[in-house]
Amino acid sequence: MTRLIYEFTESFRIAFAQIRANTMRSILTALGVIIGIVAVTLMGTAINGIDIGFQQSLAMLGDDVLYVQKWPWHNVDDWWNYQNRPAIRTEIADQLNRVIEQTPNSLLEIAVPVAGRNGSVKAGQNSVSGVMIFGTTADYSRITTTEIAEGRLFNEVEANAGRQIAVLGSTVSEQLFPGRSPLDQIVDIRGQHFTVIGTLAKQGDFLGIFSFDNQVIVPLNAMRKYYGNRMGVDVRVKVRDKTKLTQAEDELTGAMRRVRAQLPAERDNFSINEQQAFKEQLDPVKKGIAFAGLFITGLALFVGAIGIMNITFVSVKERTKEIGTRKALGARRFTILLQFLIEAVSISLIGGIVGLLLTYGLCMGIKTAMPALPVEFSYGLVIISMVVSIITGIVSGFAPAWGASRLDPVVALRYE
Amino acid sequence: MIPPTVSRSAARAVRPPGALVIEIEGVTKLYKMGTEIIHALRGVSLNIRRNEYLAIMGPSGSGKSTMMNMLGCLDTPTAGRYEFSGKNVAHMIDDELAEIRNREIGFVFQTFNLLPRSDALHNVELPLIYAGMSPHDRRERALLALNNVGLGDRIHHRPNELSGGQRQRVAIARALVNNPSIILADEPTGNLDSRTGEEIMALFEQLYEQGNTIIVVTHEEDIARHARRVVRLRDGLIESDGPID
Ligand SMILES: Nc1ncnc2c1ncn2[C@@H]1O[C@H](COP(=O)(O)OP(=O)(O)OP(=O)(O)O)[C@@H](O)[C@H]1O
Ligand SMILES: [Mg+2]
Numbered sequence: 001m002t003r004l005i006y007e008f009t010e011s012f013r014i015a016f017a018q019i020r021a022n023t024m025r026s027i028l029t030a031l032g033v034i035i036g037i038v039a040v041t042l043m044g045t046a047i048n049g050i051d052i053g054f055q056q057s058l059a060m061l062g063d064d065v066l067y068v069q070k071w072p073w074h075n076v077d078d079w080w081n082y083q084n085r086p087a088i089r090t091e092i093a094d095q096l097n098r099v100i101e102q103t104p105n106s107l108l109e110i111a112v113p114v115a116g117r118n119g120s121v122k123a124g125q126n127s128v129s130g131v132m133i134f135g136t137t138a139d140y141s142r143i144t145t146t147e148i149a150e151g152r153l154f155n156e157v158e159a160n161a162g163r164q165i166a167v168l169g170s171t172v173s174e175q176l177f178p179g180r181s182p183l184d185q186i187v188d189i190r191g192q193h194f195t196v197i198g199t200l201a202k203q204g205d206f207l208g209i210f211s212f213d214n215q216v217i218v219p220l221n222a223m224r225k226y227y228g229n230r231m232g233v234d235v236r237v238k239v240r241d242k243t244k245l246t247q248a249e250d251e252l253t254g255a256m257r258r259v260r261a262q263l264p265a266e267r268d269n270f271s272i273n274e275q276q277a278f279k280e281q282l283d284p285v286k287k288g289i290a291f292a293g294l295f296i297t298g299l300a301l302f303v304g305a306i307g308i309m310n311i312t313f314v315s316v317k318e319r320t321k322e323i324g325t326r327k328a329l330g331a332r333r334f335t336i337l338l339q340f341l342i343e344a345v346s347i348s349l350i351g352g353i354v355g356l357l358l359t360y361g362l363c364m365g366i367k368t369a370m371p372a373l374p375v376e377f378s379y380g381l382v383i384i385s386m387v388v389s390i391i392t393g394i395v396s397g398f399a400p401a402w403g404a405s406r407l408d409p410v411v412a413l414r415y416e
Numbered sequence: 417m418i419p420p421t422v423s424r425s426a427a428r429a430v431r432p433p434g435a436l437v438i439e440i441e442g443v444t445k446l447y448k449m450g451t452e453i454i455h456a457l458r459g460v461s462l463n464i465r466r467n468e469y470l471a472i473m474g475p476s477g478s479g480k481s482t483m484m485n486m487l488g489c490l491d492t493p494t495a496g497r498y499e500f501s502g503k504n505v506a507h508m509i510d511d512e513l514a515e516i517r518n519r520e521i522g523f524v525f526q527t528f529n530l531l532p533r534s535d536a537l538h539n540v541e542l543p544l545i546y547a548g549m550s551p552h553d554r555r556e557r558a559l560l561a562l563n564n565v566g567l568g569d570r571i572h573h574r575p576n577e578l579s580g581g582q583r584q585r586v587a588i589a590r591a592l593v594n595n596p597s598i599i600l601a602d603e604p605t606g607n608l609d610s611r612t613g614e615e616i617m618a619l620f621e622q623l624y625e626q627g628n629t630i631i632v633v634t635h636e637e638d639i640a641r642h643a644r645r646v647v648r649l650r651d652g653l654i655e656s657d658g659p660i661d
Contacts, residue, residue, distance in 0.1 A: 003548025010545050017533045325529040328490060329590070330518020330546035332511045409490045413525075 007335050011342040018315065018343055019350075026347055029311045033351025033389060034358065036301030041359040041385050042375075043293040049376040050286065054279075060203055060212055061275040062145050064242040066252055068092065068111075068235040072271040073278050085269045087232035090115070090220060092259060093137075096235060099255040107248040108255070109240050112139045115223055115233040121168075121216055122188040123176040131172055132215040133189060135223030135233075143238045146212075151183050151198030154219055162221030166194040170202040171213035187216075190226060194218060245274060301392060304351065309396040312344045316404040323404055324412030337405035344397025345390055352389025356382060429625075430644050430659075434466030437597050437629060438487060443496030445482050445652075456482040458652040459496065464631070466597070469624045471640035471660075472633045474649035480633045481602060483649065487631065488521050488600045489513045501597060518546050522591025524601035528583045530575040536562060536586045537571040543594045561589040565619060581612035588619060598629040605639055617642045 019026040061067075070085050096111035114136045120129035138156040154165055166187060173182045173196075182196045203212040224231060239248040249272055256270055316323070323336055363377040445457040456479045464470060464487075474480050485491040486498065489505055492513070498506045500516060508516070517523075522543075530539045540558040549557070562571055565585040575583055584604060591599050601620070605613030621642060624630055632643060640646050641660060648655040 002550070003546075006545050006548060006551070021533055321529070322531060325525075325531070326542070326546075327514060328488070328517060328523045328529075329543045330514050330594075332514045332546075334511075335546065410485050413490070413529075 007338060008342070011335075011339045012346070014339055015343040015346040019346060025311060026350075029307045030347050030351035030354065032304030032307035033301070033348050033392065034304075034355040036297070036304035036392075037352050037355030037385050037389060038358050038362070039297035039300040040294065040388065041356060041381055042362060043297040044381050044384070045359065045363055045375045045377050047286075047290045047293060048378055048381070050289070052376050054282065054286065056204060058275045058279060060145060061278070062143065062236075062238075063275055064239050064245075065143055065274070066237045066239060066245075066249060067273040068096075068237060068252070068256060069271050069273055070232070073273045074281050082271075086260075088235055088270060090224070090231075090233050092256075093233075093235045095259040096237065096252075096255055099258055103251070103255070107240055107244055107251050109238040110139055110142055111235050111237045112137060112143050113220060113233045113235050114140065115220055115227070115231055117223070117227065119190050121172055121176065123182075123185060126176045126178075128172050128175045128214070130214060131169075133223070134215060134217045135220035136217060137220055140217065143236050146203060147201040149199045149201040150181065151196070153198060153217070159219040160221060162219055162225060164192060164194045164222050165197045165219065167198040167200060167217040168196055169200050169211075169213040169215040171211055172216055173199045189216065189218070192226065194222075245276065249274065301388070304348075305392045305396040308344050308348055308393060309399065311347070312340055312397045312400040313403075315343060316340060316400045320407065320412050320415040323407055324409050324415065327407070327409035328413065333405040335405075336407075337401045340401035340404050341394060341397045344401065345393030348389045348393030348396070349386070352385055352392075355389075356385050359385075428621075428644075431467050431624070431627075433468050436463060437466050437501055438462070438464040439497070439499040440486075441497040443486065443493040443498060445479075445486065445491070446494045455652050457486070457493070460649075460652075460654050462647065462654065462657070464598070464629070466629050467624070467627055468629055469620075469642070469644040470631045471643035471646045472631065472649065473635060473637075473640050473646055474655070475635070478649040479652040480635075480649055482652075484600060484602050484631075484633050487598075488523060489516045514546075518543055519594060520597045522594070522596040522599040524584070524587050524591050524599065524604045526603035526606040528575070528580075528587045528607070530583060530586055530590075532575055535572045535574050536567060536578070536589075539575070539586055540590045540593050543590060547594055557593055558589070561593040562586070564592065565589045579612075580608050581615055584608065584612075584616050585619065588616070588623075592623070592628070598631060599623065600631050600633075602633045603635075604632060605634070605636070610638075613639070 068088060070088055071082055076082060090113040093111045093113035100106045100108045100111065114134055117133050117135075119131055119133050120127055121131050121133075138154060138159040141153050148167070149170065151167070153167055154163065158165060166189065168176070168182055168187070176182060176187060177185060182199060185196050186193050187196060200213070200215070200217075220233075237252055239245060241248075252272055253268060256272070257268065260269060262269065326336065359381075360377055363375050366375050440460060440462045442459045442461060443457055444455065444459050447454040447456055460483065472480050472483060482491075486493055489500065489508075490513075492498075492508070493506055496506065498504070500520060503516075505513065505516060531542070537555070537558050540561055541554045544554040544557060559568070559571065562568055565588050567582060567585050567589065570578060570582060575586070578586065604620075605616055608616065617639060620630055620632070630643075632639065634640055643660060645658065646660050647657045
């Protein structure tokens with residue numbers, strides 16, 4: 001056992017002496033691994049970043065909220081069957097709440113109507129377009145994950161009265177009122193004046209598609225004045241226990257069918273969406289990207305591995321006589337195998353460490369230059385790339401090291 | 417025995433040989449070169465005792481190096497019996513032979529065979545590393561061995577910073593360091609000038625007097641004369657075996 005430790009340290013000593021003696025050659029070989037590791041880890045950070053962005057986005061939807069909507073979140077082939085469904089109207093929320101109240105031990109907590117329309121918002125000279133304008137009730141505060149940064153959300157009295165008041169998303173607030181508080185200021189939404197009573201905390205992008213910060217929340221009743229009473233909405237339903245999401249979904253389906261007075265033979269004329277279903281939609285896509293990305297970058301690492309194998313073969317050839325001498329002095333096969341494996345692993349590991357540092361630098365650079373890009377450096381990546389480079393060294397060094405260990409000492413000693 | 421006429425060899429003490437170390441009987445070695453079979457050794461028998469000083473001589477191609485490799489457990493015989501300290505080594509596998517080489521045999525090569533990038537001390541420590549000795553003990557033993565060959569002041573020199581004679585002394589220190597049963601030297605003076613060669617032979621003399629067992633392969637009579645017994649090979653057979661002159 002102790003002998004093994006001494007042989008290990010001796011092997012490392014030889015490896016580093018060898019690398020120092022052949023600096024240029026070792027650098028070039030390590031370069032192959034560096035490129036491979038940078039490619040693989042950058043791809044890893046990108047995949048990681050996509051995943052984190054994805055989860056953050058899904059969290060914004062709320063993992064304890066079910067969405068009652070006309071359309072499902074997954075693609076459908078028979079779109080015409082959905083087209084003819086009746087729109088979800090604001091009353092549905094009230095009707096659902098009544099059913100929930102009547103249900104003993106209901107898994108559902110509350111239903112809240114949320115109408116969304118696109119529009120632009122102005123204040124003085126400043127204007128923001130493409131803003132999501134949400135109309136909802138005071139109960140919105142019970143289902144949202146968004147925090148209020150400044151001011152407050154409207155209360156029930158204000159909401160029912162349809163007061164012209166608004167809560168601004170952080171982007172809207174910053175662009176309309178740069179450097180000052182928007183509270184009590186007047187904004188212009190579709191030609192109507194609204195008084196700002198609060199702002200939302202910054203949330204970020206949803207899958208990089210649209211920004212949750214580019215929104216305004218107003219009382220639904222104020223919005224109805226301009227869009228009419230029959231405007232379509234989503235009804236968001238909060239569940240009491242998110243571990244029983246499926247049962248809650250079943251209960252909600254039943255409640256909706258009651259509200260809609262559907263006959264048992266009829267198919268549901270509404271969809272119940274939840275973030276999990278969304279995730280299942282996107283998971284295969286995500287996996288596909290990850291697999292393709294890692295495969296392509298893995299090829300770069302493979303080329304690096306071939307470089308190490310080549311250099312180890314050269315090293316064995318050059319030092320055949322030394323191998324003979326070591327064997328004459330009592331080195332066993334395993335000792336020689338270990339020596340060349342450690343040499344291969346050392347080069348590979350140096351390449352891995354340098355590659356990782358480069359990746360870290362690149363990630364930091366990308367993050368400051370383009371904050372929108374989802375690159376996320378993780379410590380798991382450090383471990384993975386170290387393990388990958390060690391394995392690369394072992395795999396690529398094995399054939400030459402094995403050959404060296406089996407050399408006949410007499411033949412090796414005679415080698416010139 | 418014939419009374420000595422030349423005083424030189426008579427002046428030197430012949431130490432009483434000890435226990436049997438090497439016992440070889442009817443050993444042959446064949447090499448296949450394509451279809452041709454070369455008989456490097458055709459059946460040699462030889463006993464070597466502890467604290468003998470033996471020279472193996474013979475013309476080129478007579479089988480000296482083959483014999484040496486066999487004695488040094490670098491190679492195994494095609495047929496015949498070989499016992500080292502009572503252990504049959506003829507059928508040992510690689511790693512078992514490595515163990516014997518490490519503990520029982522010290523090699524001295526014509527071309528020194530030092531590790532070019534390691535200093536004298538580390539070169540001498542090498543067999544002890546393979547023996548599994550701790551760094552502290554290793555260093556102590558290696559320093560002792562280097563002092564013994566008169567290189568106590570050169571321990572941190574690399575081979576290319578040493579003269580040929582000094583290199584061979586490092587190699588001898590390396591051969592000695594693990595207290596082997598025998599020291600095997602194949603043409604140890606072959607790459608040295610005659611004066612340096614004599615110095616190396618004087619060192620062997622000293623080691624012999626300290627109780628070591630030494631086998632030297634050479635084709636020079638002058639070198640062989642340092643030994644106490646000479647074995648002459650011809651065409652893979654022992655031609656003669658006896659005390660010098
Ligand atoms: N590996 C080998 N393959 C084939 N033939 C070999 C091999 N090694 C030695 N021989 C042959 O065996 C015979 C004995 O060789 P050996 O090297 O033992 O001679 P030697 O006495 O040491 O000669 P020299 O004084 O030139 O070193 C020679 O004919 C040689 O050609
Ligand atoms: Mg020879």
